[in-house]
Amino acid sequence: EVITETPYGNMRVRLYEETPLHRANFIKNIKEGVYEDAEFYRIYYQFMIQAGIYPKELNYTIPAEFNKKYIHKRGALSMARSDENNPDLESSSTEFFIVHGSTYKDYQVEQEIENLGITLTPEQKQTYMTEGGYMSLDQQYTAFGEVIEGFDVIDKIASVKVYSEDKPLKKIPITIRLTDY
Numbered sequence: 001e002v003i004t005e006t007p008y009g010n011m012r013v014r015l016y017e018e019t020p021l022h023r024a025n026f027i028k029n030i031k032e033g034v035y036e037d038a039e040f041y042r043i044y045y046q047f048m049i050q051a052g053i054y055p056k057e058l059n060y061t062i063p064a065e066f067n068k069k070y071i072h073k074r075g076a077l078s079m080a081r082s083d084e085n086n087p088d089l090e091s092s093s094t095e096f097f098i099v100h101g102s103t104y105k106d107y108q109v110e111q112e113i114e115n116l117g118i119t120l121t122p123e124q125k126q127t128y129m130t131e132g133g134y135m136s137l138d139q140q141y142t143a144f145g146e147v148i149e150g151f152d153v154i155d156k157i158a159s160v161k162v163y164s165e166d167k168p169l170k171k172i173p174i175t176i177r178l179t180d181y
Helices: 020-031 106-116 122-130 151-158
Strands: 002-006 009-015 039-044 048-052 076-079 096-099 143-149 175-178
Touching (some): 009 020, 009 151, 020 143, 020 175, 039 151, 106 122, 143 151
Antiparallel strands (some): 002 009, 002 175, 009 143, 039 048, 076 096
């Protein structure tokens, strides 16, 4: 688990064992101080809050580790990626986001499943209808963890005033540390 400290409160995040490359990279970045100057620098209400040290990118990408078990529900932790020259959908080495999302109606879930060509379990469908998320990210970005405490912090950050469509008016610095859990 990791703790993400923000001016809006803290989030506790559980990292998934089933995405070992992303999990190891994130832990390595924390231990090596890569995120020392990290901040939430890209905010889209009802979509996601993106953080990292943009544009400071390390000189590697991480192979995609899509796992149908993990969807982009509200609070999902996922790595960002470049869309240019990236046919294998490899992840950024440093940039990540947390899904804010919104809830879906049952017919919207079914429409998205058909449009996106994905399959969801009945439980996952229910999660999108009750907790919310952002379905079009599924099987396109690697979800490698999830917020387990601090959902109000996601809401607060996603609601800040922005300029140029997605840049927060005030800097939102973060501190990420490993827990002893």
